[in-house]
Amino acid sequence: MADFTGKNVIVTGASRGIGLTIAQSFAQAGANVAICATSESALTEAANQLKQFGTKIFTQVVDISSSENCEAFVANTINEFGSLDVLVNNAGITKDNLTVRMNEDDWDRVIAVNLKGTFLMSKAALKVMFKKRSGNIVNISSVVGQMGNAGQANYVASKAGIIGLTKTFAKEFGSRGVRVNAVAPGFVQTAMTDALPEGVKEKALEAIALKRFASAQDIAKAVLFLASEDASYITGHVLAVNGGLYM
Ligand SMILES: NC(=O)c1ccc[n+]([C@@H]2O[C@H](COP(=O)([O-])OP(=O)(O)OC[C@H]3O[C@@H](n4cnc5c(N)ncnc54)[C@H](O)[C@@H]3O)[C@@H](O)[C@H]2O)c1
Structure with a gap:
């Protein structure tokens, strides 16, 4: 695993699930890690788990659809750690709903959190990375942003939009030493996929070449690779971590 000793990393949505595993992997690799989420109690629990690795951990309740929240989170992280190297x-x-049943509020909220939130957090971080002429952003997209998915017009549009943002940021900030990439996970084993009916799970597995769902660690490994010096000449890339579900 790459070494992130002394690096300062932000992971959004890291109170649980894939984000928490990504945060754990960075802390284990020596990084100071700032995490945000919507629930204070879940963040406190997550921070207690992350402290075992002995690096600095900072938490803040943030709604990433608010520019003030994003700017304050980045500023507070820099106050705590002194600098910022990686944003995930x-x-x-x-x-979710079929398009004809999807109401405007559900469209707006998913776009506001997933797409606008990624833009706002990146903008706040890029202001800092741009000045110090180094930095690294990894955006979490999804396989459905590449292949489409019935019943998820809002989510799919947000995840496809994140791919466009990734490529645009890569072009805007490459000359400033900032690399920007995306990871597009397929089905990841979480509480959500565990709860799927057996028939649905079997059908999903049929379409996956590796015949298993991803673990959160499978996703975290790809994120750490892109954020590391091992990926020093990779920018604007979308790394599919989908077990061969979509090629
Ligand atoms: N689980 C999967 O199978 C899968 C597949 C492909 C992509 N993804 C993507 O991976 C990422 C993590 O997925 P997960 O399954 O671990 O999710 P999850 O629901 O378990 O966790 C989401 C996290 O985001 C935080 N969050 C939600 N709204 C927020 C807001 N407005 N501001 C700040 N934080 C907010 C929550 O507090 C939580 O910490 C998501 O972007 C998801 O779209 C997941």
Whole structure:
């Protein structure tokens, strides 16, 4: 695993799930880690787990759809750690429905959190990275942003939009020493996928070449690779971590 000793990392949406595993992997690799989420109690629990690795951990309740919240979180992280090296835009939500039944509020909220939130957090971080002429952003997209998915127009549009943002930031900030990439996970084993009916799970597994769902660690490993010096000439890339579900 790459070494992140002394590096300062933000992971959004890291109170649980994939974000928490990404945060754990960075802390284990020696990084100071700032995490945000919407629940204070879940953040406190997550921070207690992260402290075992002996690096600095900072938590803040943040709504990433608010520019003030994002700017304050980045500023507070820099106050705590002194600098910022890596931003992982992981926080995301779903509000699924078939298009004809999807109401405007559910469209707006998913776009506001997933797409606008990724833009706002990146903007706040890029102001800092741009000045110090180094930095690294990894955005969490999704396989459905690449292949489409019935019943998820809002979510799919947000995740496809994140791919566009990734490529645009890569072009805007490459000359400033900032690399920007995305990871597009397929099905990840979480409480959500565990709860799927057996029939649905079997059908999903049929379409996956590796015949298993991803673990959160599978996703975290890809994120750490892109954020590391091992990926020093990779920018604007979308790394599919989907077990061969979509090629
Ligand atoms: N679980 C999967 O199978 C899967 C597949 C592909 C992509 N993804 C993506 O991976 C990411 C993590 O997914 P997960 O399953 O671990 O999610 P999760 O629901 O378990 O966790 C989401 C996290 O985001 C935080 N969050 C939600 N809204 C927020 C807001 N407005 N501001 C700040 N934080 C907010 C929550 O507090 C939580 O910490 C998401 O972007 C998701 O779209 C997940």
